[in-house]
Amino acid sequence: MPIARDPLHAVLDPGSVAIIGASSDPDKVGGRPVDYLRRYGFGGVIHPVNPRRDEVQGLRTVPSLAALDEPVDVVLVAVPGASAVEAVEAAAKAGALATIVMTAGFGETGSPEGVAQQQRMLTAARAAGMRLFGPNSQGLANFGTGAVLGFSTMFAEQPPQDGPVAVISQSGAMCSVPYGLLRRRGIGVRHAHATGNDADVTVGELAAAVAADPQVRLILLYLENLSDPESLAAAARVARERDLPIVALMGGRSAAGQRAAKSHTGARAGERRVIDAYFAELGIRRAMSMPELVDTTELYLQDWRPQGRRLVVVSNSGAVCVLAADAAEDRAMPLAALSAETEERVAAVLPGFATSSNPIDVTAALLTDSGLFGKVLPLVAEDPDADAFLLGIPVAGKGYDVPRFAVDAAGFAARTGKPLVVAAPQESVAEEFRRRGMTVYPDESTAIGALDHYLTHAQLRRSARTEPRSYGTGAASPDPVTLDEAAALARLAGAGIPVVRHHLCRSRDEAIAAFAELGPGAVVAKGCSIDAPHKSEHGLVELGLITADATGAAYDRLTTRIRQLGLTFGGVIIAEHVRALHEMVVGARRDPTFGPVVLVGQGGKYVEYLPDVQVMLAPLERERALQAIGQLRLARVLGGVRGEPAADVDALADLAVRVGEMVAADPGLVAIDINPVMLRAAGEGAVIVDALVLTG
Amino acid sequence: MPIARDPLHAVLDPGSVAIIGASSDPDKVGGRPVDYLRRYGFGGVIHPVNPRRDEVQGLRTVPSLAALDEPVDVVLVAVPGASAVEAVEAAAKAGALATIVMTAGFGETGSPEGVAQQQRMLTAARAAGMRLFGPNSQGLANFGTGAVLGFSTMFAEQPPQDGPVAVISQSGAMCSVPYGLLRRRGIGVRHAHATGNDADVTVGELAAAVAADPQVRLILLYLENLSDPESLAAAARVARERDLPIVALMGGRSAAGQRAAKSHTGARAGERRVIDAYFAELGIRRAMSMPELVDTTELYLQDWRPQGRRLVVVSNSGAVCVLAADAAEDRAMPLAALSAETEERVAAVLPGFATSSNPIDVTAALLTDSGLFGKVLPLVAEDPDADAFLLGIPVAGKGYDVPRFAVDAAGFAARTGKPLVVAAPQESVAEEFRRRGMTVYPDESTAIGALDHYLTHAQLRRSARTEPRSYGTGAASPDPVTLDEAAALARLAGAGIPVVRHHLCRSRDEAIAAFAELGPGAVVAKGCSIDAPHKSEHGLVELGLITADATGAAYDRLTTRIRQLGLTFGGVIIAEHVRALHEMVVGARRDPTFGPVVLVGQGGKYVEYLPDVQVMLAPLERERALQAIGQLRLARVLGGVRGEPAADVDALADLAVRVGEMVAADPGLVAIDINPVMLRAAGEGAVIVDALVLTG
Structure with a gap:
């Protein structure tokens, strides 16, 4: 096995591992990795370090790292408190490439001594050019190489199997939970890494290394802070080149959640909308809960080429057709408007009382003609309006040829490359479809929810930013100065912004x-x-x-x-005196982590209380500003309603771009707040009549 | 067994049943009820009617109903087309109390002959005083009495067990699906009824009969139309007297869903907001999907006395604390602010690095002290701010005394009467809690979602309308006349409404x-x-x-x-010239099904495009109008922000009440639309400067 000399790749595929605090009890933190490494096929050398025993779990120990003839690639630390600090220092001295500290009780406690001890580890590692994982890390696990360098209980509860999914988490629990949920569904998980306090190596850095693993087809992240936006952005670039999707669950969206995160990892998550903007331009989908993180996994592992989001529903139940139509509208997934020709062709194969328009109710006639799905699906697939399919089978039992339905549907899905999900609450029915590689959900609402997330992500990935950007150009001045109105208008006019x-x-x-x-x-x-x-x-x-x-x-x-x-x-x-069709707001400021951000939305005095705004990182392209404007609640009227003309959204987008450029180009510019922006009819532009400009 | 002579109770507990079209094949529509009746312990007399056979499934047949010596309670019809109509006529002639027509192909097809045939059945039944279920009914099933008068495949797939839940559905599939989902979770289902076309007996009427069954503790409904609001309202009254919750999933919320429902059952669902208002005042919770219909079932079956919605989270994982706080904020469930005294008492039992404020992270110290949950929960339960509890255990395996956790939690829950749900993704952990009667969800987000629905419903039931109302006072005039402004203002002033x-x-x-x-x-x-x-x-x-x-x-x-x-x-x-603090809209009109309805919300020219309105049935009480105003998006600013005074929401509520009374009292009043209502500061009232009044 060739030894990768890059530390981040070395931890994923080390030639040798030393475990400081190795225990003969395979249920102890220092004993589990020894057990796991041997059980899950690690091919490298294992050195249990234990000065008080000759052997541990059948392996000969060494009394210390210094007693080894040659440096090990990775050192795993399982000894408590100050001993852990000494272990890191010893590893650095011994020339290890990377050290993983599983011991907890350092920076995350917020105590001065814990923070200082963590800093000592970091200093020792940096001085030696060694990379540090943790402390407070549950450990890293690569089931592709057998390098299981951690102590998660879950690997014993749900036996591992190599596969296409990678889980990378700051939290040990939120590494184990998705691992366990996916394994229970029979999905192979190759990587299950929990990085802990991220004192040196961050989730983002590790994600970049994992994204380079050609066997990985989906990365799931759990984060509680994002102090290092560059590294995750780099991972996203590696992933994009391989067309590898990343989904991130970030805890601390809410004020209450941020307070909880602060006492959990000591880190502040940052403003939700700014983080949303960051993920969005990287093409990373943000999941809002554990189900949202894992429920789409099977969809990503299909070989589909998703295009639009117009849905076709086919079921043997009229009620499923009704409920699916409701769920699709909730998700802003239009039902495909099938052509008259398609409807005629569908009608020709269905019995008279069935519905040949979308949603298509083939009725209980499925009982007498088991080939109905197989006949109908190819007909609708040819319709140019059909982007994705839901097959709903709420009830099937004796008399229904379910294997036939599954074979027909699987054959169809393989031919079209268009997404097709199945909704079937009966386990026996679901199993027939799963056995043939189909993705099955228990009901139409969950199925359409997952399809929505998958298709929305496909769109997000297509529109991801391709240029790298540098974030966080320094904190904003703590004591900014407000320009008077004349100076503010002059400053904006000087930057080419249309001023009254x-x-x-x-x-x-x-x-x-x-x-x-x-x-x-x-x-x-x-x-x-x-x-x-x-x-x-x-x-x-x-x-x-x-x-x-x-x-x-x-x-x-x-x-x-x-x-x-x-x-x-x-x-x-x-x-x-300027009249506006709509009064909008455009602003820009400097986020301490992500750098310049731009806000666009509905103006007026209640912006903070009834917000209808979108946030983007700056500088940004006009296209992204237009997208953001299109996502406003107000977008429904900006196109022109009640006989009013359409608004000049291009001018509004240009203004957002320009304001973003100004703040990005000038670190002395702390914030710009333009409310209202007088937005006029298409072709007539947007004019600024007042502005607040803060400089520092 | 005493024979109930009321037809609606007779179908739930008949003394005798005749099956027209009884088949010797237990997998045919006419064979299944015979099989089910015998298999599931029906104690009454079964008469298979079949002129071509002497016996069916071991039972002696009769050639026709006329050949019977005495009238049967219930006739089940399983013969096709015109024969079904003849069977209903024969049943009516033979003096049956009720007939259930399982045959499809009548009113739901929309074909003239189907509609006419259905009408003939109805006429025959009405003339004889016999009640008709269906046609197109999958049948009724009462597993308490063994009266399984239907052909659902699902009863064979998931064996029945008598229990506290009743499912009543217009759709056969949406009766079988919740039945199957609940049975798979081990929950007993007593009633599983599918009424079909509701030509005579409606879901609402049947629900009233089921609500009177003292063994029933939860009613789940699936509806696609509500042509008969009185009968469901009557059922809700029966249920309220017994403190029996009703949850309804109504298909056709969306425009697309309504179109699908129209081709499924031929019925229009009605305007979503009006139906929401109808359910709300009856104390019926409206579920938006099948998971929302069934996922709270276990909560309803607990013996809790829920009061508020302030949540306490306790977990051995900081990440669960963070994600639970996020989920609670999404659901507008505040985290309980524990008193300093409670926090001190919690801190005294937790290790130093654990978090004693809510959410409470007991950390991995749970490994060394298995009694931590048992110590912490009673302490927080005594806090007056703690209304409900989430116990999150994302990972537990070897070394964790899960049975102890479950015993402690169950003992605690039994003592407090406050809701407690568990989030545990591992089946082995979940099972320990379930075995002790606890309700377990796979993750904190799903658990909090279910708790939200349950607690919101408890509040809805407390504020349910107690007075019966009569709905649908006739359709609005098709050709209304618009009053000119002076006449409109005079009309409103005459009704005591403050006019400029x-x-x-x-x-x-x-x-x-x-x-x-x-x-x-x-x-x-x-x-x-x-x-x-x-x-x-x-x-x-x-x-x-x-x-x-x-x-x-x-x-x-x-x-x-x-x-x-x-x-x-x-x-x-x-x-x-009147100045307003806020420009609002108040309107009233006559819904064809539900009668007078009132709308209140943010005024302005975009009311239709950016609606922020609430709809209520009229006449209504001021309290309900105030509640509705409190649910507006605008409510955040009506209380007074940016140094502005609070708005006179009492005056706005009074106005909504008054306008509702006007339309309710005068069938000639088609619609009132007041936009804007000039709403002033608290104590200064609301004034009307213009109005549109339509009379017919």
């Missing part, structure tokens, strides 16, 4: 001249002060000025008001 | 006098015409009139404009 025609006036005459230049029509007067970013709350906005005199009078009133309020006078802005 | 101060003027002088009476301050002028209900689209609204002259001029412009547009002149309304 306006003049900053410092006298009544200038205000009157501004009216003359901007008119005819109403103008707006706004008192400027660096001390009052929220002008309307201070009564510093006057609307509907339609004469030069009114404009001059407004100038006088606003200057007086600023003086009365004791604010710094920054002039009075006289601006053209 | 205004005058309908028919001359410039009247307009000027109106200004004098309404001022000082701005008034609004609106040109009235019965031909132009949408005034602003016709340029018939002028705002911000602050002088008598301006008001007079506006009067002239509006009268000219009405003349130019060729519209009927109805005068000009001069009204006080």
Whole structure:
């Protein structure tokens, strides 16, 4: 067996392993890896390290790493507390490529001594060029090479089998649980790694190494923090090149979950929408629960070439047709509109009272003609509108030729390459389909939910960002300065953003001249002060000025008001009055982990309370901004309803792109908040009438 | 066995049954009931009717019903087409109490002959005072009495066992599927009825009879139409008196599902929100899918006394704590804020690095102290904030004393009466808990989802309407008349609804006098015409009139404009200008099935496109209107945000109640649509400035 000298590949396929704290009891943390390595076919050398015993589980021990003739590839640490720190230092000294610390009680406790001990391990490893996994790691397990370097109970409960799935988790439990659920369904799991505190090697780095394993066809991740967005992004790039899907369950979506995560791993998960944006552009699907993480596994392991999401439902039950139609609408999966020709061809093979339009109810006639599914499916598959199929068999027993249905459906699925899932609550029926490689769910709703996740992910992967980006260009200034409105508008105009025609006036005459230049029509007067970013709350906005005199009078009133309020006078802005079809919000800021982010959504004063916004990482392409705008709740009306014209979403997207570029290009720019953006009809653009710009 | 003479109770416990079309093949539709009746302990008399055989499955046949000496209680019809109609006529003539027609191919096909044949059955039954089930019924099955009068394959696939659950379905498949799913989980199902076309007896009527069965503790319904809301409401009343929960899955929520339902049972499901309102006030929980229908069953069968929905999570895994907190927030189930005293007491029994605040992570210390759950649970149970519990055990194997955990948890649950669910993916762990009567789900997300449904339903049942109501006071007029604005406002004012101060003027002088009476301050002028209900689209609204002259001029412009547009002149309304804190919508109309319904929600021009509305049946109580307002998306801001005052939701609720009363009291009132309702700060009321009233 060739020894891979790259530490990350070495832990997946080591030539030699030393276990510090190796136990003769195979149920102890230090005994399990010895047992597992021997039981699951590890071909390398195993060195139990134990100064008090000559042999452990039939293997000759060494008293210490120093007693070994040559360096080992991987050291596994199972001794408690300070001894674990010494073990890491010894491993570093002995020239190990990587050390996995299974011992808990370090950084995750938040205690000063735990944090300091973890830091000592890290320092020793870094100084020696050795990579460190954990501490608090349940261990790594590669059932392809037999390198089972961990102590998960679950490998004994659900015997392993090499296969196409990799599970990588920060939590030991959330490594064991998906492993166990998948193994129970008979799915082979090659990798089951739990990285723990990620003091050195992170889940992302390990995922990149796993993604390079050609036997892996699906990666499932469990995360609680993402302090290192670059490494997971690199893994996603490796995966994308191989067309390898990644699904991630990240705990701590909610405020309560973030508090729990903080006391679990000591790490803050970050803002949900920003993480969603990060995953989305990497083509990683974010699962919201353990079922969502594992329930689509069988779909990924099929050899389908999914295109659209228009569904065809075929069942021997009208009620399944009804419930499937409901579930599809819940999931925004349209039922395929079959052509008249397809419907005629389907009708020709069905009995008179059956339904030949989609959903297709072949009725209990299936009892007398067992070939109905086999006849109907190929007919609908040829319809260009049919993207995916659900076959629903709620009841079949004596009299039904279920093996025939399964053979017909499997043959059909193999020919088309279009996704087909089966909904069958009876285990006996499900088994007939599974035996022929089909994916079966217990009901139409669960089946359509899984299909939705799978197809949505296929779309997400197609639109994944191909360019690498650098994240986290440093924390935002803790003490930013707010520009006054005139300066903010000037800054945005300078960046090519369309700003309302306006003049900053410092006298009544200038205000009157501004009216003359901007008119005819109403103008707006706004008192400027660096001390009052929220002008309307201070009564510093006057609307509907339609004469030069009114404009001059407004100038006088606003200057007086600023003086009365004791604010710094920054002039009075006289601006053209702009009408909008829709008032939107566009903003940008700097996330401490992910760098510049852009927000676009419905504007107004309740943005924080009734949010209808989308968040994207910046810089971004116009296409991604348009996608995000299309996902707004407001999107339904932006296309034009009630006789209104369509809104200029291209201009809105351009604005989001431009604002993102500004923050990305200038680390001194802390935040931009434009609310409202005056969005006009298609072709008429979007105009900014006010903005808040923070610099640091 | 005493013979119940009420036909609906007779079909559940008949003294005698005749099967027309009885077959000697127990796998045929006419053979299965004979087999099932004998196999499942039916104690009454069975008469196979078959003119061509002397015996069927060991029973002596009769050639016809007429050949019987005395009338049978129930006749089961298994002969095809026109013979089925004749069989019903014969049953009616022979004095049967009820007939169940299993034969399909009648009303559900939509064909004229099928519909006519079904009508003939109904006519014969009604004339004789006999009740008719079906046609197209899979049959009724009561495993408590052995009266299995149907042909479901599923009873052979999953052997029956009497128990606390009743399934009543219009669809045969959706009777068999929940029966099978529950039986597979070891739950006893007493009733499994599939009513088919409901030509005479409806699901609701049968549900009322089943609800009176004292052994039944949970009723599950599957419906595709609700043409007969009274009968299900009556069933809900019977159930409420017994504290018996009802859960209903109604197919056809979506447009696509409604189309499918129409071709399945020929019936239209009705508008989703109206049906939701109907179920809600009956205390019936609406399930959205088959899993939602059946997954809470075990919870209903516990003897809990649920109060609030504040959750306590206890686990040996920090990751489960994190994921459970996320799932709870998704479900709007707050994590209980344990008192400092509780936390101290919990901390005293946990090791130092464990988390004593909620969610409580007892850590792997559970391995060394198997009594930890037993120690922690009683401590948190005493906290007044703890309403419900989740115990999460993602991994346990060798070394864990799982039976001890289960005994401790079961003892605890029995003492508190508070709901406790377990999340355990390992079958071996789950089994230990189930054996002791606990409810176990495979993961924290599914467990919390089920708990949410159960607790939400408990709340729904507590707030169920106790007064019976009569639904469907006749269809709305097909050709309604729109009142002009002045008439509409007068109509609403007459019903005690607060209408803006205004005058309908028919001359410039009247307009000027109106200004004098309404001022000082701005008034609004609106040109009235019965031909132009949408005034602003016709340029018939002028705002911000602050002088008598301006008001007079506006009067002239509006009268000219009405003349130019060729519209009927109805005068000009001069009204006080009203400012609103929030613009809302309130409406009422007459649903063809459910009668008067009221809508309340966010107003504005996009009500149809970005709906944030709640629908209720009318007349309704203020409390229900307030509840509905509290469920609006907008509710978050109605309480007052950004320094704004709280809105006068009481006034809004009163308005909804009043409008509902108006439509309920007057069948000539087709619809009222008030948009916007000018909602002001608490104590300042809600005022109407415009309204659309349709009469017929």
